[in-house]
Amino acid sequence: MPSSIKRGRALLPCTLCILFIFLFLLGQRPAQTGDALPYGLLLAALVLGMLLAAGREKRREHDLARMGGPVPMAQIPQVRFCDVAANEEAMSSMQDLVDFIRRPEAFAGMGARIPRGVLLHGLPGTGKTLMARALAGEAGVPFFAVNGADFVEMYVGVGASRIRSLFAKARKAGRAVIFIDEIDAIGKKRDNRSDEREQTLNALLSEMSGFHQHQGVVVLAATNRIDTLDEALLRAGRFDRQIEVPLPGLRERELILSVHARTRPMDSTVDLASVAAQTPLFSGARLEGLLNEAAILAVKRGSSSISRQDIDTAMDTLLFGQERSPLQRQEERHLTAAHEAAHALATAILLPESSIRKVSIIPTGRGAAGYSMATPPEKLFHRKQELLGHIAVALIGREAEMLILGSDNVTNGAANDIEKAAMLAQRMVCEWGMLPGSEEPYLFSQPQKDAAAQRWLQLGQQLAAGLLTSHRPQWEQLTRLLLEKEVLGESDVLACLGAAPESPAC
Numbered sequence: 441m442p443s444s445i446k447r448g449r450a451l452l453p454c455t456l457c458i459l460f461i462f463l464f465l466l467g468q469r470p471a472q473t474g475d476a477l478p479y480g481l482l483l484a485a486l487v488l489g490m491l492l493a494a495g496r497e498k499r500r501e502h503d504l505a506r507m508g509g510p511v512p513m514a515q516i517p518q519v520r521f522c523d524v525a526a527n528e529e530a531m532s533s534m535q536d537l538v539d540f541i542r543r544p545e546a547f548a549g550m551g552a553r554i555p556r557g558v559l560l561h562g563l564p565g566t567g568k569t570l571m572a573r574a575l576a577g578e579a580g581v582p583f584f585a586v587n588g589a590d591f592v593e594m595y596v597g598v599g600a601s602r603i604r605s606l607f608a609k610a611r612k613a614g615r616a617v618i619f620i621d622e623i624d625a626i627g628k629k630r631d632n633r634s635d636e637r638e639q640t641l642n643a644l645l646s647e648m649s650g651f652h653q654h655q656g657v658v659v660l661a662a663t664n665r666i667d668t669l670d671e672a673l674l675r676a677g678r679f680d681r682q683i684e685v686p687l688p689g690l691r692e693r694e695l696i697l698s699v700h701a702r703t704r705p706m707d708s709t710v711d712l713a714s715v716a717a718q719t720p721l722f723s724g725a726r727l728e729g730l731l732n733e734a735a736i737l738a739v740k741r742g743s744s745s746i747s748r749q750d751i752d753t754a755m756d757t758l759l760f761g762q763e764r765s766p767l768q769r770q771e772e773r774h775l776t777a778a779h780e781a782a783h784a785l786a787t788a789i790l791l792p793e794s795s796i797r798k799v800s801i802i803p804t805g806r807g808a809a810g811y812s813m814a815t816p817p818e819k820l821f822h823r824k825q826e827l828l829g830h831i832a833v834a835l836i837g838r839e840a841e842m843l844i845l846g847s848d849n850v851t852n853g854a855a856n857d858i859e860k861a862a863m864l865a866q867r868m869v870c871e872w873g874m875l876p877g878s879e880e881p882y883l884f885s886q887p888q889k890d891a892a893a894q895r896w897l898q899l900g901q902q903l904a905a906g907l908l909t910s911h912r913p914q915w916e917q918l919t920r921l922l923l924e925k926e927v928l929g930e931s932d933v934l935a936c937l938g939a940a941p942e943s944p945a946c
């Protein structure tokens with residue numbers, strides 16, 4: 441399409457050019473009678489050329505209007521929050537947004553700043569699009585959606601005008617949800633972005649800044665790849681609230697299955713809790729796909745309801761031909777559990793002032809296989825020993841792998857941990873003048889500083905390795921518990937630590 445537009449624009453100058461050459465050649469010839477004929481032809485050609493060019497121009501405008509115009513008809517979606525079985529954190533943020541949309545004046549009156557843009561990020565199929573639609577459905581407002589991928593390869597300026605018209609329409613609707621799916625297609629980092637993408641992104645940013653707080657319009661975007669987004673998009677006043685939508689845990693999988701079982705009759709052999717237990721790492725979309733496949737099998741069988749056998753067969757069909765075999769995945773799951781359990785154990789023992797928020801072996805949209813989160817205490821000063829504890833907590837994941845796989849088989853799974861530990865060791869030496877076991881705090885040569893940081897890392901590593909040896913039974917039990925439950929809280933970790941090795945609580 442863009443090429444025809446360009447041709448249309450080029451046609452007019454071309455026609456004029458040929459005519460001038462023609463006129464020039466005519467002017468070189470001696471005047472004769474009957475010369476009126478070529479002049480007449482010339483005039484006709486000129487008029488024809490201009491008409492043609494004008495036609496092309498008109499079509500171009502029409503094309504532009506067509507590409508820039510069709511912001512989809514906005515309707516109030518039928519989907520509600522009860523159709524989404526996401527984790528509690530994500531859903532409570534969504535509930536807040538419903539309030540913002542319904543009563544923007546209340547928040548404005550209280551001086552509360554409403555987030556301008558909310559970014560949902562997580563792996564594909566985790567329900568981001570579904571959640572955005574459900575937000576509009578729940579708030580009872582129209583849903584204006586575009587997809588970032590549709591803006592790729594557009595004629596310069598079209599994307600920007602489409603964004604502006606999207607916002608204009610939403611504003612006219614009063615309260616609304618604007619949704620930009622796959623925003624990474626427009627908002628990639630600025631390495632080699634094309635003009636069109638640059639303009640589209642700028643239009644988006646300026647529309648968002650031009651927003652008033654009391655409008656009751658919420659801008660939502662979704663991406664599978666938050667790490668590729670331009671920082672400009674994540675800055676305050678843009679998509680400054682981010683909601684991670686992780687893969688569902690055991691409990692959420694059961695909930696998702698039951699949402700999709702509402703419309704699919706199951707017989708008494710089906711126990712959704714056990715299906716959930718057999719589907720680690722399945723996204724919401726895959727769970728829905730599983731039940732759908734099972735429903736097809738049931739129909740083929742001529743049955744009026746889905747049986748456990750249908751689900752098992754469907755599972756085989758789904759898993760078949762996957763690049764990661766179940767065995768490998770099982771191994772990876774175990775390794776991840778041991779790694780995260782070690783982090784949690786070390787946090788509980790070495791950093792008792794921190795509170796463990798969550799230990800999980802559910803992969804995140806940022807590419808981590810699992811994570812353990814802890815909230816540090818609110819204080820200004822950190823002692824040397826405590827900082828060493830942080831280094832040990834970071835390095836213990838790799839130590840766990842060493843013990844399980846042997847030093848020749850460790851994986852790349854500890855990349856972030858090592859970076860974090862190295863950075864902390866550097867700061868201890870260079871910024872805070874902390875040396876391991878030395879009374880002279882100031883070092884000025886780079887090799888000396890590097891050696892001291894290296895020594896901190898060694899000490900942290902030794903501390904971590906010692907901890908795993910002295911608490912091996914607790915570590916192994918925590919690993920098992922994590923494999924079974926997938927997500928643990930602080931109380932689980934402390935129970936494991938405090939319990940006798942054979943305690944059934946753990």
Ligand code: ADP
Binds near residue numbers: 523723725728
């Ligand atoms: P994403 O946008 O994150 O890639 P989608 O919202 O398109 O995922 O999910 C695709 C489908 O998978 C949904 O329409 C729904 O049927 C199912 N699904 C995904 N996540 C959930 C969930 N949390 N609860 C219920 N259904 C879900």
Ligand code: MG
Binds near residue numbers: 569
């Ligand atoms: Mg989506």
Ligand code: ZN
Binds near residue numbers: 854
């Ligand atoms: Zn780690």
